[in-house]
Amino acid sequence: MLFNSIEFALFLPIVFIIYWAIGYAHINDRLKLRLQNAFVVLASYVFYGWWDWRFLLLIAFTSFCSWGSGLFIAKSSTPKAAKAWTAANIVLNLTILAVFKYYDFFVREFGQLFGISTDSLLLKIILPVGISFYTFQALSYSIDVYRKKIEPTRDIVAFFAYVAFFPQLVAGPIERATNLLPQFQTNRKFNYDQAVDGMRQILWGLFKKIVVADNCATYVDQVWATYDTQTGSTLLLAAILFTFQIYSDFSGYSDIAIGTAKLFGIKLMRNFNNPYFSRDIAEFWRRWHISLTTWFRDYVYIPLGGSRVGKWKIVRNTFVIFLLSGFWHGANWTFIAWGAYHAILFLPLILLGQNRKYTNQVAEGRILPTGKETLQILFTFFLAVLGWIIFRAETITQAWDYICGMMQFGTLRAGYRFFTELGVRNNLAILLMLIVEWLQRSRTHGLEFSSNIKVYWRLVICYCIIFTILIFGRFGANEFIYFQF
Helix, strand or coil, X not given: CCXXXXXXXXXXXXXXXXXXXXXXXXXXXXXXXXXXXXXXXXXXXXXXXXXXXXHHHHHHHHHHHHHHHHHHHHHCCCHHHHHHHHHHHHHHHHHHHHHHHXXXXXXXXXXXXXXXXXXXXXXCCCCCCXXXXXXXXXXXXXXXXXXXXXXXXXXXXXXXXXXXXXXXXXXXXXXXXXXXXXXXXXXXXXXXXXXXXXXXXXXXXXXXXXXXXXXXXXHHHHXXXXXHHXXXXXXXXXXXXXXXXXXXXXXXXXXXXXXXXXXXXXXXCCCCCCHHHCCCHHHHHHHCCXXXXXXXXXXXXXXXXXXCCCHHHHHHHHHHHHHHHHHHHCCCHHHHHHHHHHHHHHHHHHHXXXXXXXXXXXXXXXXCCCHHHHHHHHHHHHXXXXXXXXXXXXXXXXXXXXXXXXXXXXXXXXXXXXXXXXXXXXXXXXXXXXXXXXXXXXXXXXXXXXXXXXXXXHHHHHHHHXXXXXXXXXXXXXXXXXXXX
């Protein structure tokens, strides 16, 4: 079920009403909590099973094994036994992920390497939606239990709700048990202000997805389909549009997910923090897909020694997390190349101790950035554009050909015509998004209002966004890009 579909527009209010009807029923708090959590699991499984009911068997199995592993880890009589149970759950979950996501890729590559046919060995199975997200979420639980950061829960219903909570189930944020699980173990009360803020965040997410991302997708797909016949300027403009498309698509999903969770009294972590206003690539990665980057930092980078080791190991650790991050996105050499590209960009900053240079908001306390900040933002943005070309390409060769073609500025006229005639709607939508997010860069989302803004102005702004969505939006329940991961 897609957030931008009619089905979800009907599903959400029904779930909302039943959920809070249970929450305010005249029964004891313990039973009320269990019924609410059970309903969350049921609603989440309906939401997830909308694509294919068979996927439910896999997520239920993952949830059960991870829940059980927490109990076995806690009951272990020796640290060695606890470590063994933790390792067993990690191996089990990663094996499931590898079979569904990477098995055919490795078999196919092996066959090509040795020149043998491997068609009979391919599984050719459908990739379950969101498997990379909920697998990492389940893994973090057993690891945190082993590290004694959280007590294992005996409440299997609450744990299943933690893994399958439908707003963030298929594309994140990738939550930690330390943040989300305790919320399913505590009675929740409806908070009007939180719910209203959630509705505004949903609205902003829909604007980014339906107006910005889906309009960009139309032109990006046209150019990529015939990239070998396009001028350099057209290729550059399409690359820039894809840069905005993937951000609007993914951060739009995150806004809708976080806003939806607020309707149910649940707080999810922030997943994006205006990454295209970054002054260097290290700052970009602190602001892009925060839940994934912090997951790799806490569960891979730091255990490997982080940056508190020798320079050779720092280089190794940096490449490990970026290559893993790239490969997490999919079974394709382009994702690995994309990860390596960002590792190369990131490495000088971390070796020189400059990776934490920019931790504050750009132009803090000012309306406009300085000239130096503007150049830094534009340069970092350009580096991101090149990276997204590698990410978008189907093969390394295609990415290289696209970049080479983009560098050939034979004529600017074709690109100018593309930019003005075909992309006017895109340009206005992107400009509006950038202005709003720049003005709101110190807040968690574009429509989070300060208390000194009058109610009628809030309504005017929200109705203008709704009007823009209705007039300029592309409807048709287009899938989110990150569903494929």
